Amino acid sequence: xxxxxxxxxxxxxxxxxxxxxxxxxxxxxxxxxxxxxxxxxxxxxxxxxxxxxxxxxxxxxxxxxxxxxxxxxxxxxxxxxxxxxxxxxxxxxxxxxxxxxxxxxxxxxxxxxxxxxxxxxxxxxxxxxxxxxxxxxxxxxxxxxxxxxxxxxxxxxxxxxxxxxxxxxxxxxxxxxxxxxxxxxxxxxxxxxx
Numbered sequence: 001x002x003x004x005x006x007x008x009x010x011x012x013x014x015x016x017x018x019x020x021x022x023x024x025x026x027x028x029x030x031x032x033x034x035x036x037x038x039x040x041x042x043x044x045x046x047x048x049x050x051x052x053x054x055x056x057x058x059x060x061x062x063x064x065x066x067x068x069x070x071x072x073x074x075x076x077x078x079x080x081x082x083x084x085x086x087x088x089x090x091x092x093x094x095x096x097x098x099x100x101x102x103x104x105x106x107x108x109x110x111x112x113x114x115x116x117x118x119x120x121x122x123x124x125x126x127x128x129x130x131x132x133x134x135x136x137x138x139x140x141x142x143x144x145x146x147x148x149x150x151x152x153x154x155x156x157x158x159x160x161x162x163x164x165x166x167x168x169x170x171x172x173x174x175x176x177x178x179x180x181x182x183x184x185x186x187x188x189x190x191x192x193x194x
Contacts (some may be wrong), residue, residue: 003170009057009093010095011058011083014057014058014059014092014093014094014095015058015059017089017092017093018051018054018058018093020054021051021054021089021093021147021149022080023047023050023075023079024079024085025044025084027075027078027081027082027085029078030078030081031046031074031075033073034078035071035075036171038071038140042140043166045132045136045139045140046071046072046075046136046140047067047075048132049069049071049072049096049132049133049136050072050075050076050079050121051163052111052119052123052132052133053067053069053072053076053133054093054098055064055122056090056115056122056133057093057094057098057117057120058093058094059122060095060096060118061095062113063095063118064101064107064110064111064114064116065101065111065115065118066099066108067100067101067111067112067115068102068112068115068116068133068134068146069133069134069137069143069145069146069149070137070138070142070145070146071105071136071137071142072133072136076100080100082105086180095108095121099138105170109170111130112165112170113170115133116131116134116148116150116167119131119132119133119134127151128146128150128151129149129150130149130150131133134146134148134150134167135148140160146165147163147164147165148164148165148166148167149161149166149168150166150167150168152164152166152169154166155167
């Protein structure tokens with residue numbers, strides 16, 4: 001039990017580091033030049049989304065994650081260029097260098113689904129809600145940014161929408177579960193009920 005408490009304390013310290021982290025002025029400047037159409041409030045929103053990404057990495061170091069946001073990824077890239085500050089953040093928040101996730105591959109849908117679930121837990125949001133990390137690109141009108149739907153509304157089929165990714169069905173269509181009572185009027189054999 002002491003290792004659980006030790007892990008929980010370590011995670012709390014790492015989350016505090018991420019929460020207290022302020023992006024260096026040089027990083028903010030380079031990012032604002034590259035994204036000149038974003039005002040100060042929009043940049044603060046991108047910083048909050050990037051901090052959410054860092055919280056996911058700090059809380060779940062072994063999780064296979066995928067970065068859903070273009071602007072949060074751009075800010076992260078600018079921070080990586082500031083090697084000293086990035087190394088200090090990584091050591092304090094993750095205990096190791098935080099590597100960028102692989103470029104889109106066959107496992108990206110599963111990584112996005114994992115990232116969504118963990119980001120929803122991070123925000124204590126319901127399954128139908130999109131966490132900040134998934135909605136920041138759309139909220140800011142980022143050209144080529146991610147447009148996600150937590151659920152398209154389809155049960156046995158995904159209602160694909162042009163330019164949008166349905167995260168409920170991203171790993172495939174779920175099979176509708178049939179309960180024993182749904183099988184018509186045929187009686188259930190003894191012991192078959194729940």
